[in-house]
Amino acid sequence: MKLQNAIAAAAILSFAGTMSFAQDDNELSVDGQLISTEADAPAHMENVGTVYSGWRFRSEDTQAMQMDDFDNSGFVFVDDGLSLMASVDGSEGKSCASCHENVEDFAGLKAKLPRVNDSGELETMEELVNTCRTERMGAEPWKYSGSQMTAVTAVIGLQSRGMPIDVAIDGPAASFWERGQELYYARVGQLDLSCANCHEDNYGTMIRADHLSQGQINGFPTYRLKNAKLNGVHNRFSGCMKNVRAEPYADGSDEFKALELYLASRGTGLSVETPSVRN
Amino acid sequence: MKNQLLAALVLCVGPTLVAAEDVAPGDVAFSDGAVLASLTGAVGDAVAGRAAFINRKQGNCLACHANAEIPEQSFHGEVGPPLDFVAERWTAEELRGIVSNAKMMFPDTIMPAFYNGLEPNRSLKKFAGKTVLSAQQVEDIVAYLQTLSE
Numbered sequence: 001m002k003l004q005n006a007i008a009a010a011a012i013l014s015f016a017g018t019m020s021f022a023q024d025d026n027e028l029s030v031d032g033q034l035i036s037t038e039a040d041a042p043a044h045m046e047n048v049g050t051v052y053s054g055w056r057f058r059s060e061d062t063q064a065m066q067m068d069d070f071d072n073s074g075f076v077f078v079d080d081g082l083s084l085m086a087s088v089d090g091s092e093g094k095s096c097a098s099c100h101e102n103v104e105d106f107a108g109l110k111a112k113l114p115r116v117n118d119s120g121e122l123e124t125m126e127e128l129v130n131t132c133r134t135e136r137m138g139a140e141p142w143k144y145s146g147s148q149m150t151a152v153t154a155v156i157g158l159q160s161r162g163m164p165i166d167v168a169i170d171g172p173a174a175s176f177w178e179r180g181q182e183l184y185y186a187r188v189g190q191l192d193l194s195c196a197n198c199h200e201d202n203y204g205t206m207i208r209a210d211h212l213s214q215g216q217i218n219g220f221p222t223y224r225l226k227n228a229k230l231n232g233v234h235n236r237f238s239g240c241m242k243n244v245r246a247e248p249y250a251d252g253s254d255e256f257k258a259l260e261l262y263l264a265s266r267g268t269g270l271s272v273e274t275p276s277v278r279n
Numbered sequence: 280m281k282n283q284l285l286a287a288l289v290l291c292v293g294p295t296l297v298a299a300e301d302v303a304p305g306d307v308a309f310s311d312g313a314v315l316a317s318l319t320g321a322v323g324d325a326v327a328g329r330a331a332f333i334n335r336k337q338g339n340c341l342a343c344h345a346n347a348e349i350p351e352q353s354f355h356g357e358v359g360p361p362l363d364f365v366a367e368r369w370t371a372e373e374l375r376g377i378v379s380n381a382k383m384m385f386p387d388t389i390m391p392a393f394y395n396g397l398e399p400n401r402s403l404k405k406f407a408g409k410t411v412l413s414a415q416q417v418e419d420i421v422a423y424l425q426t427l428s429e
Binding site: 186188190191192198206207208209212241242245246247 | 358
């Protein structure tokens with residue numbers, strides 16, 4: 001019996017050449033700056049001891065693309081974002097740059113979002129940008145996960161690259177966070193799976209050709225080889241829900257915002273990697 | 280009323296058509312995780328079962344299971360145990376139970392139920408009210424799994 005198992009295991013290893021068992025030990029440095037891709041899990045995560053960036057689960061080729069900004073195709077869109085921020089739009093005749101002269105002033109913002117504002121609403125980076133467009137520029141809001149939004153949020157997120165994720169989850173944020181946690185563990189769709197089934201219980205294993213990560217969001221917007229563009233975080237949630245044959249919530253919905261806060265908290269201590277590269 | 284009609288229509292053209300003699304998804308009887316009687320009243324076709332096992336829109340079993348009997352497909356998943364020699368470990372009745380609704384054998388498992396009558400939360404509209412596999416496909420896959428012996 002033991003022999004039979006050993007033979008079976010050998011047979012499997014021989015054709016599954018890409019078999020891998022966990023996150024790898026590689027270190028992420030971008031142009032000499034070391035970016036930490038793991039951290040002790042926050043106390044609220046009962047089933048996980050260490051949190052890892054999705055970068056640690058990608059192939060060496062994909063990893064390499066993120067280690068040099070010239071090889072990182074996300075930067076094509078960062079450049080688009082910079083031009084958008086310099087362009088006048090809307091009835092007030094202003095560009096983002098009219099009021100936000102130095103993009104560096106946005107350093108630290110990404111690590112703290114989403115957050116609860118003075119009116120008690122949970123707000124995301126996309127909403128902050130659209131508030132400036134509609135209320136300060138007299139311009140139309142951008143589509144929540146559209147190409148203008150991902151380009152500009154990549155520029156803003158990049159200013160925090162290397163800073164540890166540190167979102168508030170207590171006080172006025174607590175009820176949003178709890179809703180997010182509920183959604184994370186809820187089984188949905190015809191296949192009846194929760195985010196946790198894949199990203200908490202099975203990270204490190206292969207699901208067909210995909211190496212399952214913890215589903216961290218520290219690298220968004222993310223450049224994906226699959227569609228050769230930047231992808232917003234709600235758009236990714238939506239893709240995972242459709243894969244389990246579930247009706248996704250809308251991008252920008254209360255549900256996805258709560259889920260985003262909860263997931264950000266599960267990445268506490270991971271560095272912002274915007275714009276990350278994934279397959 | 281209109282909706283009911285529509286639903287009936289959808290069910291008729293859906294891929295998971297319930298043939299008159301099939302056990303309805305909600306009526307599948309489990310005993311200790313196994314299903315004793317064939318869902319179609321007949322023995323399945325192992326060749327068709329192998330195809331449904333591989334097909335990503337049907338069983339998609341390779342997403343989670345390695346299977347040395349299918350070396351021509353690359354990338355076998357690791358989420359579940361390898362299915363080599365699975366017929367040595369489980370009877371046909373147990374395999375039918377596992378494929379129909381693995382939660383009856385392994386509570387809280389990640390393995391989806393392929394033939395049950397429960398309506399999951401927020402199913403995409405095109406899948407609402409349907410099972411992942413038809414009764415025939417379940418029987419075909421069970422017949423295929425039975426070939427995985429020494």
